[in-house]
Amino acid sequence: MIDSLRGQNLLDLGDLSREAIVEVLDVAESFVEVNRRTVKKVPALKGRVVASLFFEESTRTRLSFETAAKRLSADVLSLAVASSSVKKGESLRDTIATIDALGIDAVVLRHRSSGAARQVSRYVPHVRVINAGDGLHQHPTQGLLDAFTVRAALSERRGVPAASTGADLFDGLRVLIVGDIMHSRVARSDVDAYTALGAQVHLCAPATLLPTEVATWPVSIEEDFDEALAWADVVGLLRLQHERGSGVFVPSTAEYTLTHGLTLDRARRLKPDALILHPGPMNRGVELDSRVADLPASLVTRQVASGVPVRMAVLFLSVAGTTKEERR
Amino acid sequence: MSDVLVRGGLVVGVDGAERVDVLVRDGVLADRGPSLDAPAGARVVEAGDCWIGPGFVDLHAHLREPGAEAAETIESGARAAAIGGYSLVVAMANTEPAIDSAALVEYVLSRGSRACVEVAVTGAITVGRRGESLAPMAEMAALGVRLFSDDGVGVQDPAVMRRAMLYAGALGVRLGEHCEDERLVAGGSMNEGVLSSRLGLVGRPAMAEELMVLRDIELARWTGAAIHFLHLSTARSLAMVASARREGLDVTSEVAPHHFTLDESACADFDPLFKVHPPLRRAEDVAALREALVRGEVDAVATDHAPHPPESKDLPFDEAPAGVLGLEHAASLTYEALGSEECDPRRFFDLLSRGPARVARVRPEDPRPRHGGHGGALRVGDDANLVVFDPGARWVVDRDELHGRSRNTPYHGRAMRGRVRATIARGVLVVDDGELT
Ligand SMILES: [Zn+2]
Numbered sequence: 001m002i003d004s005l006r007g008q009n010l011l012d013l014g015d016l017s018r019e020a021i022v023e024v025l026d027v028a029e030s031f032v033e034v035n036r037r038t039v040k041k042v043p044a045l046k047g048r049v050v051a052s053l054f055f056e057e058s059t060r061t062r063l064s065f066e067t068a069a070k071r072l073s074a075d076v077l078s079l080a081v082a083s084s085s086v087k088k089g090e091s092l093r094d095t096i097a098t099i100d101a102l103g104i105d106a107v108v109l110r111h112r113s114s115g116a117a118r119q120v121s122r123y124v125p126h127v128r129v130i131n132a133g134d135g136l137h138q139h140p141t142q143g144l145l146d147a148f149t150v151r152a153a154l155s156e157r158r159g160v161p162a163a164s165t166g167a168d169l170f171d172g173l174r175v176l177i178v179g180d181i182m183h184s185r186v187a188r189s190d191v192d193a194y195t196a197l198g199a200q201v202h203l204c205a206p207a208t209l210l211p212t213e214v215a216t217w218p219v220s221i222e223e224d225f226d227e228a229l230a231w232a233d234v235v236g237l238l239r240l241q242h243e244r245g246s247g248v249f250v251p252s253t254a255e256y257t258l259t260h261g262l263t264l265d266r267a268r269r270l271k272p273d274a275l276i277l278h279p280g281p282m283n284r285g286v287e288l289d290s291r292v293a294d295l296p297a298s299l300v301t302r303q304v305a306s307g308v309p310v311r312m313a314v315l316f317l318s319v320a321g322t323t324k325e326e327r328r
Numbered sequence: 329m330s331d332v333l334v335r336g337g338l339v340v341g342v343d344g345a346e347r348v349d350v351l352v353r354d355g356v357l358a359d360r361g362p363s364l365d366a367p368a369g370a371r372v373v374e375a376g377d378c379w380i381g382p383g384f385v386d387l388h389a390h391l392r393e394p395g396a397e398a399a400e401t402i403e404s405g406a407r408a409a410a411i412g413g414y415s416l417v418v419a420m421a422n423t424e425p426a427i428d429s430a431a432l433v434e435y436v437l438s439r440g441s442r443a444c445v446e447v448a449v450t451g452a453i454t455v456g457r458r459g460e461s462l463a464p465m466a467e468m469a470a471l472g473v474r475l476f477s478d479d480g481v482g483v484q485d486p487a488v489m490r491r492a493m494l495y496a497g498a499l500g501v502r503l504g505e506h507c508e509d510e511r512l513v514a515g516g517s518m519n520e521g522v523l524s525s526r527l528g529l530v531g532r533p534a535m536a537e538e539l540m541v542l543r544d545i546e547l548a549r550w551t552g553a554a555i556h557f558l559h560l561s562t563a564r565s566l567a568m569v570a571s572a573r574r575e576g577l578d579v580t581s582e583v584a585p586h587h588f589t590l591d592e593s594a595c596a597d598f599d600p601l602f603k604v605h606p607p608l609r610r611a612e613d614v615a616a617l618r619e620a621l622v623r624g625e626v627d628a629v630a631t632d633h634a635p636h637p638p639e640s641k642d643l644p645f646d647e648a649p650a651g652v653l654g655l656e657h658a659a660s661l662t663y664e665a666l667g668s669e670e671c672d673p674r675r676f677f678d679l680l681s682r683g684p685a686r687v688a689r690v691r692p693e694d695p696r697p698r699h700g701g702h703g704g705a706l707r708v709g710d711d712a713n714l715v716v717f718d719p720g721a722r723w724v725v726d727r728d729e730l731h732g733r734s735r736n737t738p739y740h741g742r743a744m745r746g747r748v749r750a751t752i753a754r755g756v757l758v759v760d761d762g763e764l765t
Contacts, residue, residue, distance in 0.1 A: 014526070093642035113644030114528040115598025122597075123642075135646065136528030185528060211525040212533075 007321030013192035068311035143189030170197035179238030337375030355755030383415025383713035388630035395424025406443030413748035415713035477504035493553035512536035563616035600648030635734035663746035721747035
């Protein structure tokens with residue numbers, strides 16, 4: 001268990017204690033202000049080199065990380081390996097060694113294989129490794145930014161600064177995660193984040209999209225989607241992967257929408273103040289109705305906006321490895 | 329070929345053990361008795377604290393030749409085998425190309441005849457191990473092949489397996505099956521369960537193995553064929569095979585050292601060194617395998633020795649090839665699993681030598697291998713294939729001190745108990761004092 005991300009790798013949110021997660025959220029709050037300035041830059045990582053290594057293309061996540069690194073004044077080496085010569089079967093160790101030879105302080109790694117970030121962290125122990133999504137395993141910064149977004153929304157409602165609330169607003173919070181849990185690294189990171197912070201997490205999905213041995217997860221399984229919606233304070237929807245969905249794990253996307261889509265009709269069952277999240281990109285009309293996505297309860301655009309300060313906080317803590325006091 | 333006198337050891341026979349000296353001359357066990365005199369020029373192996381038994385027999389070694397000589401060759405694999413106490417290794421058929429014809433069998437046997445231990449061959453069941461049409465088993469059997477397997481994968485199509493069983497039954501040969509339904513394993517890379525669920529790795533369910541064990545027991549009952557279950561890894565698989573055996577079906581089975589010493593938790597850090605097929609299972613399964621060994625419910629410990637070059641283990645977990653080295657540690661791990669000081673030496677030699685020799689059906693009258701006496705009772709006049717095992721030895725595995733071409737051992741740094749001191753294969757002292765001669 002890591003009690004502070006300072007100087008540590010971020011590989012798996014399950015490694016982080018409640019204190020460590022709250023620290024990231026608090027530091028991220030302090031960076032929100034930077035992002036509102038005309039000059040959106042602090043010198044925190046001046047002279048440091050952050051490589052972003054995306055073996056699997058994700059423009060939005062890569063841009064979010066690179067923007068975060070640049071706002072911390074780091075030099076960014078962007079390697080879109082997904083489209084280059086690195087193909088299935090190439091040694092992870094060789095690729096990382098080549099990049100390490102350029103002199104880097106941190107690597108932000110996205111990979112189609114579960115565990116790739118953990119493996120890379122063994123090959124380059126002197127480099128900080130930030131997992132930007134590995135296979136079906138983890139997407140830790142997504143879990144952090146989801147928690148950050150929820151905390152910001154709830155604290156605004158109460159009219160208190162988010163950074164003063166610690167994990168209090170998560171105490172007993174009812175979080176429902178819906179959809180393709182089995183194939184979702186976001187779900188694994190979300191469950192880790194919310195449960196560490198003290199929320200109750202329920203999952204709802206067609207049985208074929210629940211992970212094996214889900215009974216051993218620190219969650220409850222909801223069979224009735226309508227009841228689950230009425231119960232929840234926060235609803236996190238997951239993207240249905242079409243290639244996995246149609247005819248393989250569920251009969252069709254239409255049937256998925258019928259059983260587990262957040263239609264306008266179903267949205268009426270939600271509590272009036274319930275919050276809706278989706279990590280994007282959305283399949284409008286599949287996981288959720290377009291009109292639901294645009295309801296005030298939807299935090300989808302705020303999630304995207306939270307990405308930069310949260311990733312700034314992660315990079316700052318992990319790479320600079322300094323205390324809050326030193327930063328001031 | 330100089331004479332060898334093994335002095336002072338406990339010679340472990342079929343019915344009991346006695347402390348006698350053993351003299352090897354001209355390839356045969358020439359004499360046994362108390363206080364034999366060393367003939368002039370004889371090599372003397374002092375075996376005071378050691379067990380002497382028939383040389384070990386490995387039913388399941390991937391020697392990689394032809395096709396992947398960077399990982400292992402027949403010659404380098406034989407060296408590792410000798411260090412591990414083996415006098416006979418049966419080379420698995422999944423080379424490139426697969427051993428699916430008389431010509432390839434001849435090739436491996438001829439390379440094997442120059443290696444430092446005896447090499448026998450498993451032939452493929454189907455052409456190219458593709459699971460479609462039967463390989464020419466009769467022409468391979470004529471060269472002494474007694475075991476056939478598409479290992480790497482099992483024969484997926486039950487109609488093909490039925491036909492293979494009927495055909496093999498008539499030839500009097502045995503089929504070895506890698507039991508995993510490939511559709512159920514769905515390209516997975518570790519045991520399906522609590523850990524795979526958390527790690528986001530696609531799992532290979534125990535059920536994928538068990539369904540195929542069940543299927544093949546029923547097909548064997550139907551066809552009357554002899555079947556050998558390779559590397560069984562779950563408690564239920566063992567139970568099904570034990571019950572089939574009690575019914576009198578001609579089923580045999582083996583377990584691999586990694587399956588009875590390591591459990592799935594070894595995969596928690598995504599280190600591909602621990603990736604094997606079938607996968608490392610739950611701790612309960614590991615315990616069941618160890619119990620089955622102690623009770624003698626499996627016929628053999630077989631290594632599933634699977635060398636891979638280092639770069640292949642630097643791939644992501646799901647892309648890395650499956651398999652670990654086994655020949656050099658199997659005896660020590662078996663000794664440990666049988667309870668170390670509690671280890672019954674007869675069970676030990678049953679599992680490592682006599683049992684697998686029965687499965688391999690290697691007989692002195694077989695055309696190949698030429699030196700046919702393996703897993704024997706150590707009677708005067710028998711072919712001399714012997715191992716001297718020191719149960720009191722302590723050692724630590726160092727991947728840089730292995731004798732094959734690859735280093736993919738999952739046991740680097742592990743403290744071991746019991747070690748092979750000497751190996752006599754085809755009457756020649758090939759390992760003395762733990763070193764190749
Ligand atoms: Zn196999």
